[in-house]
Amino acid sequence: MSHRPEAHERPHPTAMTYIAVASVLTVVTVLEVAIYYIEALRPALVPLLLLLSATKFALVVMFYMHLKFDHKLFSALFVGGLWLAIGVIVALLALFQALIR
Amino acid sequence: MQQAGALGHSAEAEHTSTGLNHRKLLMWAFLASDCLFFGSLIATYLVNRGRSLVGPYPHEVFSIPLTSYSAFLLLMSSLTMVLALAAVQRGNAKWGRVWLLATALLGIHFLANQGYEFNQFAHEGLTPRTNLFGASFFTLTGFHGAHVTLGVFWLTSIVVISLFRPHTISPKNSLNVEIAGLYWHFVDIVWIAIFTLVYLLQPAPPVGG
Amino acid sequence: MAMITGVLRRPTGYAGVWGWVTTVDHKRIGVLYGVSAFVFLLVGGIEALLLRLQLASPNGTVLSAEAYNQLMTMHGTTMIFLVVMPLSAAFFNVVIPLMIGARDVAFPRLNALSYWVFLFGALLLHMSFLVGGPPDAGWFGYANLTERPFSGSGVDFWVLGLQVLGISSMAAAFNFLVTIINMRAPGMTLMRMPLFVWMTLVTSFLLVTAFPVLTVGMLLLLFDRLFGTHFYAPVAGADPILWQHFFWLFGHPEVYILILPAMGIVSEVLPTFARKPLFGYNVVVYSGIVIGFLGWMVWSHHMFTVGLGPVANAIFASTTMLIAIPTGVKIFNWIATLWGGALQMKASLYFALGFIAMFIIGGLSGVMHASVPVDTQQQDTYFVVAHFHYVLFGGSIFGLFAGIYYWFPKITGRLLHEGLGKLQFWLMLIGFNLTFGPMHFLGVAGMPRRIYTYGAESGWGFWNAVETVGAFIIAVSLLAFLANFFRSLRQGEEAGSDPWDGRTLEWSIPSPPPHYNFATIPTVHSRDAWWEEKQRRRAAPAAVAGASNGGAQPSQEEAGHGIHMPSPSYWPLVVAFGVALLAGGLLVNPLLAKVAVAMAGGLIAVIGIFGWSLEPAAASPTHGQ
Known part of the structure; x- marks a missing residue:
């Protein structure tokens, strides 16, 4: 029972990973706003936007909040x-x- | 050793059944709880937004470019937050402070945008008393803004206190920054949800409206 | 920064009133919780007696309609938020760290904060008696009865008082969540934890997840009342049913928050006095978890007559019937624990048996409500009042009294008097059934709840008179307990460390426990750790004598000297006062005073938080002792 604190944690990602995640987040946000303005995508608006926002949510939780490594x-x-x-x-x-x- | 423990008095590694730190576990439990808080507020908004009897309605007031910019600001603040933690864990207190302040400034910028947005809405005749959309919108985004405000105070306090007591952001005490970071990222992901559910997925305008 | 910490230096003493005010010792905080909750039990009980006097005969004139509504609201609110919850919290505080072999909770000062916020919240709620009259919209506060046009300032006190109490409950729940997960003695795996610890864990999770929903519901109400929004006003297009959803989304998990701790207590008391391990430990644990989970999915059964439609009603009827399964499983396990046991008929066991019997009755009428057509008949009648008193009084209160008789010797070092205890039990059981049993009949006969009087032609007079007699018998039973309590405090029989030949770790240390609890943190090898330890010592006295696990040896006092316990602190009191002032300030008029008082409260809370986080972990040793 006496694990050392943080014994479960695998090494955190590097600054480069963080910046890569930020880039993906930015791109997805741009995509979201673009989809909002594209008339042709109206019928698929709800599933598309929910999917993209869930992606962003998961990226922040997994990498920035380290849940993936914790x-x-x-x-x-x-x-x-x-x-x-x-x-x-x-x-x-x-x-x-x-x-x- | 006891004096070393300001801001959470856990300079020494605690012995716990799971090996997990008490305060970090507390923060995660708090975030789980806060999910329900914002979940209820979001549900209130989604249930009420189509029930307004008088305008202004969402599509008449929302400015997607401004809000997208705000969403971008919070995403970038999450990046600077995680860079602050990385710097503190490396023992680089100076860059830790720089990134923490950058995070707080991005938060302040977000709040300024929100203030501008609220003010615009008021000019267009939308207040919490106007209709159900207004009441639910201001309550939801207002409580999010309150969370951001608290986060800004928290991060600023860490920087100020670290100037008097440098050990509070030493690598051994990086948890002080990590826990504030968890809170900050949570505020960010709440905005990710609000941005999509409130701003991008608007109800269709009333027929003929 | 040093300035802030300098003003209120960390206190060092444990003596006197200040020792109690600044305490961060979980046992003392537990006692504070228990005593406060008991005072509120008497307050809520007196309110109930007044209600019963008014209803004793047709066309009663003891209370006006207004006073009846106010007392009914305060009785419900008090009994749930100021009696059963804090009484459960008292047991969490006193017992949990002892049971898991810890020296304190994970956050001792947060624990003190929980208590003080609870006390100030309760006082804020009761201040309404002095200013503008208490709330009168029922403990469920249904919208839009609670809107400005229909109710006075009492509802403001109600909302803000409950918000403050919510902070207290949540802080305590976070604390026990972390404490139970993180502070178990070496070897105490999850499936070796005593049942009470398990039920506390489930309760804490329910609290931290369910309370925010009510917080939001009440915030919307507060905005309606203070700032002129229209969240619950149909005139603006709103649906007041939203309040009912928020209230019961919280309210049904809350039902399990009220009953699970009592179930945990009974699961400790029964095996101890039956001299048998708990039957089907794993299944009891799992059914507790399943109850917690299903507790989230049944809330709309409080709203069957609202008109949610057949689909919603069918879904919630099914989930409600499902939850009877894990509950029934527990009851069968308790009965199987008693089966073939060498029963020691102590007062504590009496109450535990009373719990099982009364809870079965309440549970069965609960299953009846799960059927939508039946519920439609019973909704808003006294049948429902009978049902929830059988689970909350017959269940929770009987279970909590079993706990009081069981752990009183551990807390005080003295036994409660058995004879007086059994007298109290029989008085309470008879009074309880006289009061609430006939409510089933009256409900089926059509007597609506929440009415302040009724006509003689209704034919409800007889059973109402019986109920009032029953209520006074309950009052006498509580007097018997008070007599027992004060008598036993001074001249009760010395308990010794292990009066019941117990199974769990709290019985391995002296009564009352030293402030550091365990001189040596015990190592746990099995379920019922202390029982197993005693068996091993009996089997091989010489072999284990050297490897004691912190038992009640005379050397304990000396052993305790090297142990550093957190020093007392003023800051929890300061923060709690600031929070209460912030909430209370919102009730002050005019606007300027409102803002000033609320901001002063906020400022005090912020200063308190800074003082708190910058305060050293312990008073510097040179100042101490």
Whole structure:
């Protein structure tokens, strides 16, 4: 039971990785805004934007918050809260028939 | 050793059952809890935004270019935050402070944009009392802004305190920066969600409107 | 910065009132929680007696309709937020660190903050009695009854008081989450943890996830009332049902927050007095986790008559019926634990048995409500009042009293009187069933809840009179407990370290425990660690004599001298005061005073937080002792 603190942590990524992630985040944001303005993509707007924003969300959590490299208990705690929150949002939207508007 | 412990008194490695630091575990539990806080606020917004009886409506006031710029600012602040942590962990206190201040400044810039945006909306006749969209919008983004404000104070405090007590951002105490960073990144990912759900995925304008 | 820490130097003493005010010792904080909660139990009990007096006969004139609504609201709010929750918190505080072999909680000062914020929040709520009258919209505060046009300033006190109490509950829950995950003694794996520790873990997770939802719901209400928004006003297009969703999204996990700790206590008491290990430990743990999980998916069963539609009602009816399974599993496990045991009929076991019996009744009427058509008949009748009193009083309160009789000797070093305890049990059991049993009949007969009086022609007079008699018998039972408590504090029988021949680690140290708890942190080799240790010592007294694990040896006092415990601190009190002042300030008029007082409160809290984080971990040793 007596692991040394941080014993589970694999080495953190380097500054170059951080900058690469930031570049991806920037590109995805540009894409999001572009999709918003492209009339032809209107029908697929909701799934496309949700997917892109989930990508950004995951990148920040995994690399900047180090969850990818950290103890899985942190992930379990956070993902537990996150899923409950998503559940609350989806359930309330369904109950108020506001999912498709 | 006891005096060395300012800002969380854990200069020495704690012995814990899981090997995980108490404060870091606390922060992750807090973030899980805050997910529910923002989840409820986002749900309120999504349920209410189509229920306004009078305008202005979302598509009439939102400025996507401004908000995209703000979203970019917060994303970059996450980069500077993680660079600050990397510098502190390397023992480079000077660059640690520089990146921390850069993060705080980006946060302030974001808040200034938000202030400008709120002010614009008020000019166009949208206040929290106007309609349900206004009430839900200002409450959601206002609480996000409050989180950013708290983050700016936190990061600034770390920099100021580190000038008097340099050991508070020594590599051994990098946790002081790491935990503030977790909070900061969380505020960023909340904005990622708000940017998409509130700004980009607007409800279709009322028929004939 | 040094200036801030210099003003209130870290105190060193443990004596006197200041020793209690600045304490960060989990045992003392637990006692503070327990005593405060008990005072509020008496307050809420007196409110209940007044309600029962008013309803004792048709066309009662004891209370006005307004006063009835106010007392009903305060009774519910008090019993849930100021009695059952803090009484559970008292047990978390006193028992959890002892059970897991720790010297304190993970964040001792945060723990003190939780208590002081709780106390100030409770006082803020009760200040409404002095200013403008208490809240009158029910403990559930349904919108839009709570909007400005329909209710007075009492609701402001209610909202802000609950927000402050929420901060306290969440801070405590974060603390115990981290404490249980991180501060277990070597060898105490998750599946070796005592059941009470497990249930506290699940409760804490429920608290930190469920409370923010209510926080948001109440913030929206607060904005409606203070700043003129229209979150719950249909006139602006809003749907007031949103409040019900937020309230019950919190409220149903809250039901399990109230009952799981009591279930944990009973799971400790039964094996101890049945002289058997808990039957099916793993299954009891898993069903506790499943209850916590399912507790999130049933909230709309409080809203079957709202008109959510057949699909939503069917889904929530199914999940509600599902949750009966893990609950039933637990009950069968408790009964199987008793089966064939050598029962030691102590007062604590009486209450635990009372818990099982009463909780089964309450659970069964709960399953009845899971059926939508049945619920439609029973909604808003006294049948529902009977149901939730059987689970919250027959369940939680009986379970908590089992805990009080079980751990009182550990906290004080003296036993409560068994005879008085059994007298209290029988009075309480009879009074309880006289009060709440007939409510089933009245409910089925159609008596609505939340009414302040009724006509003689309804035919409800007889059972109402019986209920009022029952309520006074409960009051007498509480007096018996108070007599027992004060008598036993002074002249109770010396308990010794292990009066029940217990199984868990808290019985391995002296009663009351020294402030550092364990001279040597024990090493755990199995479930029921202390029991196993005693077995090993009996088997081979010589072999283990040298390898003691911090048992009750006389050398304990000397052993304790090298142990550094966190020093007391003023800062939790300062921060708590600032937070309460900030909330209270919002209630002050005119606007200028409102802003001034709230900002003063905020400033005090901020100064407190800086003082807190810059304060050294312990008073410097040269000043100490």
